[in-house]
Amino acid sequence: MTDEPAENISGGETGGGRFDAFEPGDASRAEAIIDRLGDRYWQKTYGGQPAFECLVRTVLSQNTSDKASQPAHDALLERYGEGDLAKNLADAAQPELADTIASAGLYNRKSETIIRLAERIVEAYGSAREFDAYVKDTEPDSVRKTLLDMKGVGPKTADCVLLFAGGRSGVFPVDTHVHRIARRMGLAPKTADHEAVRECLEAAIPGEKCGFGHTAMIQFGREFCSARKPACLEGPEACPLEDLCDQVGVYPEDGEVVDPSEAPDFTA
Template sequence: MSDEPAENISGGTAGGGSAAAFDPGDATSRVEVFIDRLGERYWQKTYGGQDAFECLVRTILSQNTSDKASQPAHDELMERYGPASQRDPDLAHALANAGQDELADAIASAGLYNQKSETIIRLAGRVVEEYGGADAFDEFVTSESPDDVRDTLLDMKGVGPKTADCVLLFAGGRDGVFPVDTHVHRIARRMGFAPPAADHEDVRQVMEAEVPASKCGFGHTAMIQFGREFCTARQPACLEGPEACPMSDLCDQVGVYPHDGDVVDPSET
């Protein structure tokens, strides 16, 4: 049984965002056809509006783990350090002054809790020092140019491209941002959208070039859901036959060999 919830928390009901309609008949590339089909199967949404610092913390918690593990860690963190805890009305201030052992205990379900607690406290301190707190950091993320925000986030130790792009998407509501996690990275190369040896940044560039800006946000979250339900790492649905996967006619099956059941990373082909 999968360790993931029934719906990706970023795209499902709990993920926020607003419904957004699109015309699935205007696709100009195979990649866009794929994204349109995902939108018909799962959801079409626009994103934005999450508090930028809380979004940053949530994304740190989600690194190298599942939604099922990271969501309780986020909820416990907010209960202990959020405004309702009465420690400090500003989450960045509260976490900058947190004891690492106590924070690690709060986020234990997310795994790598010592490393993640250290990262969160360090990032909170930087946000307080450079912006004065979470509100001013949120204003920076939502009002400055996406390139400047992304560069600033990537300059923070512990923040990688996927984390930066998630903040831009879910907090900043920036169209044209397509975060690349392990699912997106695997699927884009397996389907032949990106070269087999493409790294995460290569895949991001392909997806943002091929997918219209308004479709990137839900494309990211729906692609994760597709990776959980059909295009899994070790047992993709196509091993059972092309009829088992709704995207088989679009897929190059790079690294997947149905005749003998082998599945390898596309870069090993």
């Protein structure tokens, strides 16, 4: 079992930590995998986190672990969180912000990105509150396009804002774990980039299951399907999804593991 909190990690009134029961589906192997991950970990709705705070938190998490980014997030809120966060960060001195978020790594680059994003949001929306309303009330594709137009915001960051702040159905953010696992299992082509993996998953999985599918797949990657030593190397009984996995790039018979993109093609 995981240390996933009983309360919705995104907080707020929209998600509210409410667990939803979903009926198992049989429309696709991808859905069957998500159903099994939901049984093992959690099934819940997401949404309600303030959009700008979610954006900042996702920037802090880039290229580092939650253990490293969480103290940086807490320190940032302690120093700049009183009043309007976007306005406060737009006016922040970059060296001071960099020192505040140092535990997250790449603090000079991240501090510059956060200040730039804050300035743009204040200029375009006036405040963090108005930006939050835009994210939650505007058509998702339009919000995603707007976010991707911001320097320093990539597809995963945009999708995390849509999911954790907007609570949008049908959004499946793709991080390193999801990208690896989806291709290893054969849910996406072995050479698919992050965007192609996202498109495959969102097409195959019901919208209401994408949110917990994303977080549960990350947990599964940490516990079972790691990059170098997936559990299936220890035998089929070691992995709870072994019967649903194509094991692309994983060769239990000789213990070899390569990125799915490097796996040879096999023809009948």
